[in-house]
Amino acid sequence: MFETLMRLYDGGNGPLTVVMLANAVIKNWITEAQKEEILENR
DSSP: OOOHHHHHHHHTTSSOOOOHHHHHTTTTSHHHHHHHHHHHHO
């Protein structure tokens, strides 16, 4: 799931938003650390 979300976020240019990433953490799809890693790849 992490790789898919990383691809969809695409450095902030993709269809995935920060709110959607936060929801992925709530749903235990990714960890908080993985969310931060995705957000750092801008």
